[in-house]
Amino acid sequence: MIEIRDLHPWPSTEDEAVAIQARLAPLVRLDGLPEQVRTAAGLDVAYADDELVAAVTVLDVESLSVVDSAVVRGIPEFPYVPGLFAFREAPPLLSALSELSVTPDVLVCDGQGLAHPRRFGLACHLGLLTDLPSIGVGKTAMGRYEPPGEERGAWTPLRLDDDVVGRALRTQRGIKPVFVSVGHRCTLDAACDLVLRLAPKYRLPETTRTADRLGRAAGR
Incomplete structure (x- = not known):
């Protein structure tokens, strides 16, 4: 069972949320994934009317088959504020x-990790609260990048301010890149290697694709 660490109270204001991010960001670790990553969880949030539908699928990394899953519906308790999505989406995902x-062995979040104005996106937040390795795989860039080469596996640095916060990674030849950033307990090299393993056919990793399908089905 995954234990959720009680690292902070859930805020009611933007100022409180920003202060929590600033306090927790230095706790993010940038060491490597376990030597053998056997299972990877995809995390996604869908919106159905006034509800959030948080979906998690756990995949066997070798076969990419789903070995476990969970869905939680809930009412958002924090407003929609750029840079503070974790306070809206993390509670149902943690449930x-x-x-x-x-x-x-690792959480693969549909969102950002260090590629965040305060270097503490959803993947960092969830990684710290669960103390599990985590990575962010975004569909859109948080920062500046040069287009990577067209071949699968090509990448270029993703920069925010003067920092390298992730990579634009080409998972399929000739298809738009995804944007990978470290969440917690992972290196950027290991994160990109894992994303390529999880995305043998499509732009998005199978972790994201299966969680998205599960959440959409539950929201209908």
Whole structure:
């Protein structure tokens, strides 16, 4: 079972949320993934009317088959504020993670990690609260980048201010890149290697694709 660490109270204001991010950001670790990553969890949030639908799927990394999943519906308790999405989406995602019977080796978030104005995106937040390795795989860039080469596996640095915060990674030849950033307990090299393993056919990793399908089905 995944234990959720009680590192902060859930804020009610933007100022409180920003202060929490600033306090927790220095705790992010940039060391490597486990030597053997056997399972990876995809995390995604869908919106259905006034509800959030948080979906988590756990995949066997070798076969890419789903070995566990959980869905939690809830009412957003924090407003839609850029840079503070974690305070809106993390609570139902944490509830879904706590319902899993399989503890994944790594969390793959549909969002950002260090590619964030305060270097503390959703992947960092969830990684710290669960103390699990985590990475962010965004569909859009948070920062500046040069287009990578057209071949699969090509990448260029993703920069925010003067920092390299991730990579624009080409998962399929001739298809738009995804934007990978470290969340917690992972190096950028290891994160990109894992994303390529999880995306053998499509632009997005299978972790994201399966969680998205599960959340959309539950929201209908």
